[in-house]
Amino acid sequence: MAEPAADAPQHVDVDALLAALRTHRDRAMAEAMLLGGLRRCEVLGLRLSDLQVPARRVFIAEGKGGHQRQIPVSGRFFASVAAYLDNERPSDAGTDRVFVVLKGPHRGLPLSPAGLDQILDSARGRAGLAQATCH
Known part of the structure; x- marks a missing residue:
């Protein structure tokens, strides 16, 4: 019988983490990092005009390095x-940043690095993972 691939648990962990994310926003941010290799600061810095939908870029x-x-x-x-x-981003958001706070007194403002870290930490806990970071 063949041994499972060494990276098999990682795929399970990624699936578990994605399943534990509660909003489309949170899944989109995680997918940008996982599927596009974007860094946390790059995800948080995305502006609506940076989304090149037809080209999927x-x-x-x-x-x-400022590149x-x-x-x-x-x-x-x-x-x-x-x-x-379409469903979650406040229509009155006062920024062109893609990812914003969805609730509370900071609703509509750009999501902070601490906010993204909290989202991932909470999802990691719900998924039962010992470790999951933006890297």
């Missing part, structure tokens, strides 16, 4: 972003 205006680049990202990410924009 995102424009990174300020990546590591600009275009990143191909799976259609799955764009489906999650579309669901988020």
Whole structure:
């Protein structure tokens, strides 16, 4: 009988983490990191105009080292972003940043790094994972 692939548990962990995310916004952010290789600061810095839907790419205006680049990202990410924009993102958001706070006194403001970390930490706990980070 063949041994399971060494990376098999990682796929299970990724699926468990994605399943534990509660909103389209949260899934879209995780998919940007997982499927597009975007860094946390790049995800949080995305602007609506950076989404190149027909080409299935995102424009990174300020990546590591200040470099600009275009990143191909799976259609799955764009489906999650579309669901988020259509159903969850406040229509009165006062920013062109893609990912914003959905509830509370900061509703409609850009999501912070601490906010993204909290989302991932909570999802990790719900998924029963010992470790899951933006990296």
